[in-house]
Amino acid sequence: MILPLEITNLRKRYRDGIVEAVKGVSFNVNPGEIFGLLGPNGAGKTTIISTITTLETPTSGEVKVFGMDVTKDPMFTKRQIGVVHQEVINSGFFDVEEILQFHSGYYGLRKNTERIHFVLNKLALYEHRKKKVKQLSGGMKRRLMIAKALVHNPKLLLLDEPTAGVDISLREDLWKFVRELRGAGMSILLTTHYLEEAEQLCDRVGIINLGALACLGDTKEIIRQYTQKKIRVVLTEPLHLRSQFLIEEKGKEMLFIVPQNKPLGEFLSEVAIPTNLIKDVHIEEGDLEEAFLKLVSNNKEVREAL
Ligand SMILES: Nc1ncnc2c1ncn2[C@@H]1O[C@H](COP(=O)(O)OP(=O)(O)O)[C@@H](O)[C@H]1O
Ligand SMILES: [Mg+2]
Known part of the structure; x- marks a missing residue:
């Protein structure tokens, strides 16, 4: 299968760079998925984006877009991808529609009005299409950058911190x-x-830090693996109970931390609370933040940069 993006052992050291910005990163983007590169400032995210768009060349390793090494055929790469850069670029002199027409021209698309209007509508920019960039709010400028990335209907979209600010x-x-x-x-x-x-x-995330991937996988799977399930049981009357899972007892409420893979029925029969005393049971699943904190405490490399 040809993948939209395959990155293998990518390394990047900037010419004047003191540290290696990307240290042997490998991951793929599968067809029709949203893949997230997650990490603190300085982790190497923008550097990876820049090697995909051929703005920067890899020091070593390989970046393939739809099966093609990006350094071998940059024009092919550019046609396949749309990119929204982290920094908002100001081109104050032209209006929104003109900017999108020029940008289409860059891809050799002369009569692209239909696509441009479609994208403008989708991004709630149609009514602002005759405004100059300097008249746009911050949010509109950000949307205009997304519109630019979409004029040529790319198959792979790269969004570098699309919602920062x-x-x-x-x-x-x-x-x-x-x-x-x-x-x-x-x-x-x-x-x-x-x-x-x-x-x-x-759908999937890679957690990157100090130029290296600390974790890569299905988002839900990572959450399951690195978080705990909390079960809160509300009783009709207070009860004294011994259980290895019990972490808090407050009047008629009990809080348990239970392994992710333990089914609720099994848990309830193990703690042996009489059913007629149970008023309510709440399950609180962990989130990515909890998983991230666990990963940080487990992983020296991740911890050191934070
Ligand atoms: N053009 C550059 N020249 C030298 N060093 C750079 C350049 N761009 C980024 N860096 C360095 O590379 C590292 C990764 O930066 P960057 O890829 O921008 O991280 P992120 O996007 O995750 O915040 C940082 O240490 C940064 O200072
Ligand atoms: Mg960045």
Whole structure:
């Protein structure tokens, strides 16, 4: 199967760089998935994006886009991908629609108005299409950058911290739109330092730190592996109980921490609370933040950079 993106043993040392920015990273983006590169500032996320877009050349290792080494055919790569850079670029003189027309021209698309209007509508920019960039709000500028990345209908979309500095309501709109693009078959690589964003949006994540991947896998699987399940049992009357899982007892409420793979029925029969005393049972699953903290405490490399 030809994968949208295959990165193998990528290393990057900037010419004037003191440290190696990327230290032997390998991961793939599968067709139609949202993959998240997650990590703190300086982890190496933007450097990886820059080697995919051929803005930077790898020191060693290989980056393939739809089966093609990006250093061998940069033009092929550029046609397949759309990229939204971390920094907002200001081109104040032109209006929104003109910018998108010029940008389409860069891909050799002369009559691209239909696609441009489709994208403008999708990003709630259509009514602002005659505005100059300097008249746009921060959120609109960010959306314009996404529109630019989409004019040529790329098969792989790279989003470098798409919601940094974006307010919450717009952030949710963007997440919805990114899911829609996935639904239409696009493959997406995004970088973020927001754990919640990665948890909500990404099918798989790679956690990167100090230029190395600390963890790579299915988002839900990572959460399951590195978090604990909490079960809160509300009783009709206080009860004294001995259980290896019990961590807190407060009047009629008991809190248990239970291994992820233990079924609720098995747990209830093990703790042996009389059923007629149970008023309510709440299960609280862990989240990516909890998994991340666990990973940090387990992993010296991750810990040292934070
Ligand atoms: N053009 C550059 N020249 C030299 N060093 C760089 C350059 N760009 C980034 N770096 C360094 O590489 C490391 C990774 O940076 P970057 O890829 O921007 O991380 P992130 O996007 O995860 O915040 C950092 O130590 C940064 O200072
Ligand atoms: Mg960055």
